[in-house]
Amino acid sequence: MIELIRIEDTLGEASNFLQALYLAAHGLEETRDTNALQAVIVEVEARLKNARGALEDLRKQPLASVPIDLKALEKAGKAEIARRKAVKKEEALA
Numbered sequence: 001m002i003e004l005i006r007i008e009d010t011l012g013e014a015s016n017f018l019q020a021l022y023l024a025a026h027g028l029e030e031t032r033d034t035n036a037l038q039a040v041i042v043e044v045e046a047r048l049k050n051a052r053g054a055l056e057d058l059r060k061q062p063l064a065s066v067p068i069d070l071k072a073l074e075k076a077g078k079a080e081i082a083r084r085k086a087v088k089k090e091e092a093l094a
Contacts, residue, residue, distance in 0.1 A: 007055055015048055 018041050025037040 004055060004059060008052070011048055011051055011055070015045070018044055018048070 022038060022041050025034045025041070028034045028037070
């Protein structure tokens with residue numbers, strides 16, 4: 001999950017850099033150069049949008065590749081039940 005957040009942050013940074021380039025393009029003296037740079041920016045923005053969509057799709061997928069240790073889960077469940085019984089016992093004695 002942390003990796004997905006890191007990817008999302010990187011995409012956001014790339015988008016910010018594109019915005020800076022877009023603003024800088026307006027300062028160019030040659031209209032042709034400005035238009036060419038803006039055309040490239042539009043294409044990169046489209047790819048960033050696609051990457052964000054793919055990232056969102058990944059977030060929606062279950063973590064099926066993570067193995068579940070059923071014995072450890074059972075042990076943790078039994079430990080929690082024992083803990084709750086002990087708490088109830090202490091409350092009854094108090």
